[in-house]
Amino acid sequence: MTRTVAELVGLLRSSCSMPRGPAQIAVLEKVIREADALRYTDLALDARMLATSAYLEDDEPSKAFATFWWCVAAHDRTKSEHGCRNSLLWCFKSIIMALLGLSEVPLHHIHGVLDDMERRYRAAGFGVNAVHQHRWYVADHVGDAVAAAEQYRLWWATPRDQLSDCLGCETAGRVEHLADVGRDEEAIAMAIPVLAGGLDCQEQPQRLLTALLPAYLHTGRLDEAADAHRRAYLSLREEHANLSLVAEHLRFCTLTGNHTRGLQLLERHLDRLDRPPSPSLDMAFSAAAAALLRRMAEAGQGGLPVRGRRNAGSRVADLEAELRDRALALAMRFDARNGTSRQSDWVHAVLAAEPIVEHLPLSGLLPTTRLTRATPPAAQVDPALSAEELADLAERAARKHDDRVAAAAWRRFDEVCPDPSPELLARSLDERGDLIADDDPAAARDQWTRAAALFAEAGDEQRSLTALSRIDLLEVTTAPSPDAAVAAVATLRARVDQVLAVAGPEQAARALGRLSHAQRTVGRFAEAIATLERAAELAGAAPASELHAELALRLADALAASGPENLRQAIDHARRAAECFGALDAREGQCQAQLLLGHLHTAAGDLHAAAAVLRKAQASDDPEVRAQAYHQAGRVVAAQGRVEDSHAAFAWAVAEFAAAGNPVGDALARVDFADACLRLERPDDAADALEDVSPRLERTIDPEALDRARFLLASAYRDLGRFAMAIVVFEELAASRAATADHGGVGQAHAHIAVVLAQQDRHHEAAQRFHRAADAYAAAGQPLAEVENRRRAALAWHRANDLERALQALDAAATKVGLDDADTTTSWHRAMLGYDGAQILADHQRVDEALARVDPVIPLFRSIGATGEAVAAQTLSGRLLLSLNRKKEAAKVLRAALRQLPPEGDEQRAAIEELHGQATSR
Known part of the structure; x- marks a missing residue:
């Protein structure tokens, strides 16, 4: 089909509103072909100018060169007054940078283009501010310090004009120069007023903030450096982010001891090396990544996997070698082109750079989390104790939930008794299995199996059966299916009956405690409660009061799980457990009981009591208990409307979960922290906290947590003006809700997308989204939500100047709210x-x-x-x-x-x- 000029112009205009990428390029190439065929020269010129920018943004510089020089030749040939002249002159800057980034382009050719650029600027009556700027870029690239200093001076001295970069981009270049030559204070002083003045360029403020990172670090402005990194990188998460800026943030993470954060960034952008924008950007990213991976390998993390489509199965150490060699090879190509060693020297400097600080906290979490909590003193064990006394001490500590003392006692046991008797070895294996069961169930099973055999050989049937019952309980808690868990409970019940036949009251009660744990695990709460009540009867004759505390704690948990009707009883038992552990000076057991009591008070609606007891639980030496206590305390004070206090509590929870090595708990706490940030109008902190939590939340059994994180992250992006990213995450939320047939959730997600579109004056698209939201609410059987969204669709159609559709939307909504x-x-x-x-x-x-x-x-x-x-x-x-x-x-x-x-x-x-x-x- 042959299009008219008007139709081609319309198609060209429509391409301007398309997302950059292959689809936009396909439309532009279609316009170019048809305009050429019809000899519409001006239209072909316009299309090629737009295509030049599109090719450069889509990492296709060779195509950009072809369209750009065609436009230059066409303009020179016709000498027309076509309005593209200034666009052509502006485009020279991008072409220079693209040529500089290709090692195969001769240096004399780049200088020739610079000379042509200067001639054209002068002939058109413009200044040469931008020319000096780009001569500086070339001089800096080849390592000509004298020429770079002179071009910087001329650049600074030449007035800005309409062909100059925006103030933010120009300042970023100048800051880079000043930081390179060690004039950090000048760099910072130059940038601050520009940042404060507001910037409307799509490359700002992230480019200027990134340029400031070295200056901030070298002058000790660590908080400013962390803030600049966080703010800048929020704009660099997109797939087509400037790879040189991403490389600077990788270097920043390396220099500040943030290896985990750096690895996350590397994994997110690593696929770009499959199709690098240019050899120079490839070199910069590869060098920065190799430096990060080298530091990780030196820290003993060389075997860690590096996720990413292009390097599935890669390890830190292997990828470090690959990227190091890649960066150095590219640098040598540039040096061969330039006749200097500048690029190789730069890569070697990046690879060898020493950290500026051991670790700089980057989180937007509460500043108090940057303080290091006083590490609990190492558990002290009397060095005069014998091996048997140490075993007794370890067992008593375990009964009080004091794993630190138990572990210390067993370490001292190994020193005192490297070759224990079979009985002592069996006791060691039995108790140590309990210490490692959560982290390494397979190893715990092996230790209990050996212990059971040793006890049996020694004729201690009760202890042998007890060790085997521990294995049976492990089979319940690690069962691959509900049916397998139920079968394992039956096995454990039979084993406990054997224990009861040979054990005294205390050991019989403990065996019943294990059975109740298994019954609770499979949801048999009434059986668990009855079992614990039987255990309590047996323990009544036992002098070991920590057993009473343990049984009270288990009974409180089982009662709470059985239903709200037993909540008051559960509270009484949890309080009794806390008091009993306290009387024994068993602080860790007491803190665990207080943590449970805090949850129970919350469930009962007694928030004041919950907050008070959770503060006590935070005194635990166990970071996992502290983390849970802070997390629940945050939820309690949030329910009381104390948003600032909840923000602080959630921040501590994140820090403690990290210290405990609990990534899922850390992720869940970050979701609550982000919610508090949004309520406090701190969307940047919210976005930062939620970065990369999705993989961790996918491990939970609660899919709602992941979708809540998506909702909060999208809301943060929306509030930050990162509309494209907000829409992407809201789309993920809609897809997730659709997968579970939650039509109401789908409607909510589409409605939020519509609002974001309306914020960008994309009212036609917003109206369509409101209709999709209304349809979803209709499927959910929520007629009033459907009406609300059809009404909002009508308003969006109105703003799109489509009266007919607006009235149709209103009429459709009216049918859902009858007069009756x-x-x-x-x-x-x-x-x-x-x-x-x-x-x-x-x-x-x-x-x-x-x-x-x-x-x-x-x-x-x-x-x-x-x-x-x-x-x-x-x-x-x-x-x-x-x-x-x-x-x-x-x-x-x-x-x-x-x-x-x-x-x-x-x-x-x-x-x-x-x-x-x-x-x-x-």
């Missing part, structure tokens, strides 16, 4: 449909129809007590009557509006009084 629906909420929605319809019609000068829609809703708003809406409808009615010159009626309506206006409506009162004045004037 008398409840307040339905009446409000019905009235809003009339009010918005009147507004839309009024804006299209269809005054009579607008009046017919608005007048009936005034009494409807009044009938449900919606005074503000009623006044707004009366004001609109008065304005419409005035436009029809029905002043007497208008005055009456407006007087009624003034009488009903609430006292706080001063601004609205002035507008109504002005209208009333017009209605009463002659």
Whole structure:
């Protein structure tokens, strides 16, 4: 099909609103082909200018060179006054940088293009500020320090004009120069006012903030450096982020001891090396990545896997060698082209750079988390104790939940008794299996198996059976399926019966405690409670009071899990456990009981008591217990409306979960922390906290947590103005909700996307999204939510200047709220449909129809007590009557509006009084 000029122009214009990438390029190439065929030279020129930028952004410089030089030749050939001249001159800057990044382009050719650029700028009456800037880039690239200093001086001395980079980009280049030559204070002083003044370039402020990183680090401004990294990288997460800037952030992570963060960044952008934008950017990224991986390997992390599509199965050490060699090989190619060693020297410097600080906390979490919690003193064990006394001490400590003392006692045991008797070895294996069961169940099983055999050989049937019962319980908690877990419970029950036949009261009670744990695990709460009550009866004759505390703690947990009707009993037992552990000076057991008690008080709605007891639990020496106590405390104070306090508690929870090595707990705490940040209007901290939590949340059994994280992250991006990223994450949320047939959740996600689109004045797309939201709510059986979104779709169609679709959307919504629906909420929605319809019609000068829609809703708003809406409808009615010159009626309506206006409506009162004045004037 042959298109007309007008159709091709329309197609060209439509390409401007498309996302950059192959689809946009395909449209531009189509316009170029058809314009060439029809010999529409000006149109072909416009299309090629746009294509040049598109090719450069899509990492296809060779195509960009072809279209650019075609445009230059066409312009020179025709000497036309076509409006592309300034665009051509501007584009010289991008072409210079693209040529410089290709090692196969001779240096003399780049200098020739620079000379041509200067000649054209002067001939067109422009200054040469940008020319000196790009001569500086070339001099710096080849390592000519004298020429670079002179070009920097000329660049600084030459006035800016309309072909200069934006102030932010120009300042970023100057900051890079000053930082390179060690003038860090000048660099910072130059940048601060520019950052404070506001920047509207799409490359800012991330480029300027990135340029400041070395200066901040070298001058000891560590907080500013961390903040600049976080703020800048938020804009660099996208797939097509500037790879040289990403490389600088990798270097920053290496220099500040943030290897984990650096690895996350590396994994996110590593696939770019499959199709690098240019050899120079490939070199910069590879060098920075190799430096990071080298530090990780030196820290003993060389065997860690590096995730990413291009390097599935790669390890840190192997990838470090690959990227180091890659960077050095590329540097040698540039040096051969340039006749200097500048690029190889730079790569070697990056690879060898020493950390500036051992570790710089980067999180946007509360500053107190940057303080190091005092490490609990190492557990002290009396060096005079014998091996048997040490075994007794370790067993007593384990009963009090003091794993630190137990572990210390067993370490001392190994020193005192490297070759223990079979009985002592069996005791060691039995108790140590308990210490490692959570982290390494297979190793624990092996130790208990050996212990059981040794006890049996020694004739200690009770201890042998006890060790085997531990294995049986492990089979329950690690069972691959519910059926397997139930079968394992039956095995354990039989084993416990054997223990009961040979054990005394204390060991029998402990065996029943293990059985209750298994029963609770498979959801047999009534059986677990009955088993524990039986154990308590047996323990009544035992002198070991820590057993009473342990059974009370287990009973509290089982009662709480069995249902809300047993909550009060559970609280009583948890309190008794805490008191009993406290009387024994068993602080760790007491803290665990207090943690459970805090959860139970929360469930009972006694938030004050919950907060008080959770503060006590935070004194634990176990970072996992502290983390959970802080996390639950944050939720408690959040429920009390104390957002700042919840923010602080969640921050501590994140720090403690990290210290405990619990990535899932860390991720869950970050979600709550991000929620608090958004409530405190700190979206940057929220986005930073949620970065990369998804893989960890996928390990949880609660899919809601992952979707909540998505919602909060998308909301943070929206509040930061990162609209494209917000839409991507909201789309992920919609897909996740759709996968579980949660139509209401799908509707909510689409509605949020519509709002983001509307914020960008993309009202046509917003209207379509509101309709998708309405359809989803209809499928969910939520008619009022459907009505609300069809009404919002109508308003979006109105803003898109599509009256017909706006009215259709309103009419479709009206069918869902019939006159027979008398409840307040339905009446409000019905009235809003009339009010918005009147507004839309009024804006299209269809005054009579607008009046017919608005007048009936005034009494409807009044009938449900919606005074503000009623006044707004009366004001609109008065304005419409005035436009029809029905002043007497208008005055009456407006007087009624003034009488009903609430006292706080001063601004609205002035507008109504002005209208009333017009209605009463002659």
